Amino acid sequence: MNDYSKITALYSRLSVGDEDRDGGESNSIQNQKKFLESYARQLKLTNIRHYIDDDESGRFFDRSAYSRMIEDVENGKIGVCIMKDMTRWGRDYLQVGNAMEIFRRNNVRFIAVNNGIDSEKPDTLEFAPFINIMSEWYAKDISKKVKTGIKTKGMSGKPIATEAPYGYVKDPDNKDFWLIDEEAAEIVRLIFRLFLDGKNRNQIAVYLKNEQIPTPTFYMKDRGRGTCKNKTLNEESRYKWNKATLTHILTRQEYCGDVVNFKTTKHFRDKRNHYVDRSQWQITENVHEPIIDRTDFENVQRILENAPVKRPNGDGEIHPLSGLLFCKDCGAKMHIRIDYRNGGKRHVAFCSEYHKGKARNPKCHSPHIMDADLLMQTVAEVLKKIAEYSISNRADFEALVKKCCSSD
Ligand SMILES: [Zn+2]
Numbered sequence: 006m007n008d009y010s011k012i013t014a015l016y017s018r019l020s021v022g023d024e025d026r027d028g029g030e031s032n033s034i035q036n037q038k039k040f041l042e043s044y045a046r047q048l049k050l051t052n053i054r055h056y057i058d059d060d061e062s063g064r065f066f067d068r069s070a071y072s073r074m075i076e077d078v079e080n081g082k083i084g085v086c087i088m089k090d091m092t093r094w095g096r097d098y099l100q101v102g103n104a105m106e107i108f109r110r111n112n113v114r115f116i117a118v119n120n121g122i123d124s125e126k127p128d129t130l131e132f133a134p135f136i137n138i139m140s141e142w143y144a145k146d147i148s149k150k151v152k153t154g155i156k157t158k159g160m161s162g163k164p165i166a167t168e169a170p171y172g173y174v175k176d177p178d179n180k181d182f183w184l185i186d187e188e189a190a191e192i193v194r195l196i197f198r199l200f201l202d203g204k205n206r207n208q209i210a211v212y213l214k215n216e217q218i219p220t221p222t223f224y225m226k227d228r229g230r231g232t233c234k235n236k237t238l239n240e241e242s243r244y245k246w247n248k249a250t251l252t253h254i255l256t257r258q259e260y261c262g263d264v265v266n267f268k269t270t271k272h273f274r275d276k277r278n279h280y281v282d283r284s285q286w287q288i289t290e291n292v293h294e295p296i297i298d299r300t301d302f303e304n305v306q307r308i309l310e311n312a313p314v315k316r317p318n319g320d321g322e323i324h325p326l327s328g329l330l331f332c333k334d335c336g337a338k339m340h341i342r343i344d345y346r347n348g349g350k351r352h353v354a355f356c357s358e359y360h361k362g363k364a365r366n367p368k369c370h371s372p373h374i375m376d377a378d379l380l381m382q383t384v385a386e387v388l389k390k391i392a393e394y395s396i397s398n399r400a401d402f403e404a405l406v407k408k409c410c411s412s413d
Pocket residue numbers: 332333334335336337356357358359369370371373
């Protein structure tokens with residue numbers, strides 16, 4: 006149970022590696038504080054006190070706020086300690102272990118929100134020792150942390166995209182607000198008009214090409230904007246409009262003046278965008294001046310709905326082992342595909358080198374097909390054994406980890 010007379014310690018830390026020291030971003034102290042406060046509120050925890058370290062690196066444990074917090078723990082002043090994730094603590098497994106031991110000894114409930122760790126739920130602690138050792142998990146942590154930070158901003162109805170879409174520009178006085186970029190907005194209106202007049206996307210592409218209208222990519226690049234601003238583009242493509250670009254424009258709800266956040270999410274391992282279900286989009290209506298009338302927009306969506314939506318990456322799902330498997334013969338990455346045969350759903354790993362086919366002279370001569378789900382089970386069993394070992398032979402395990410850490 007929570008002892009309400011005791012302090013709820015909220016620990017925030019900003020290290021150099023967080024890359025958002027200039028404020029406003031995911032791990033800024035301000036965001037961490039807000040995040041922890043709202044979490045504490047959810048748990049109805051009162052008597053909160055912030056412990057904040059803004060330091061160079063998470064490797065040292067003599068930080069002042071941290072030391073003060075541990076002191077308060079030892080003196081029995083603290084009932085609960087919450088931090089955003091274990092890496093706030095530093096990446097030194099042994100030090101983390103010591104700290105957790107101090108918490109346990111003093112009956113302090115410990116919560117690392119983004120790691121799903123809560124000492125009141127013992128099963129969440131099972132894998133806690135690994136979180137700060139496995140670099141892969143660290144990468145995942147970074148990904149999650151950034152997402153949580155972005156979410157705080159996105160929920161407030163502000164656009165989280167770094168760039169305003171074609172047709173808008175960021176307001177120089179308020180970077181969270183978009184203004185109409187009249188020149189591009191006129192093209193957006195033209196595209197909607199042509200489509201509603203019955204032209205299909207291929208016909209519109211031809212029309213825009215004949216009118217010598219630069220594609221959004223070129224338009225943005227010419228103005229030092231967009232994802233290609235630092236890339237050299239092939240001038241021959243300047244007027245090459247295509248169906249995908251037009252579909253993108255015709256389906257952008259932002260043109261009605263809305264802010265739409267969380268349409269895609271990046272997976273930490275493959276860095277690709279995966280679609281998020283529409284129900285989880287965060288839509289705030291009528292934030293900007295509209296370029297397209299809402300009724301027109303809705304009519305366009307109705308017409309488009311007959312055409313299938315192409316997703317860039319299958320069903321948007323990613324296998325936990327994706328990007329981690331390598332062929333034992335040729336060393337190439339193993340890819341994972343989903344096999345829907347016989348009405349089931351299996352994940353199959355295969356050598357990507359072999360898959361290139363004979364014509365491209367693959368180094369590998371076997372697909373090395375294997376059942377990725379079965380492999381996943383095996384990996385889980387091994388991890389469980391390691392966890393059991395670390396608990397029953399704690400000293401041996403710590404020595405082993407120390408040895409591994411110092412040899413690299
Ligand atoms: Zn191979």
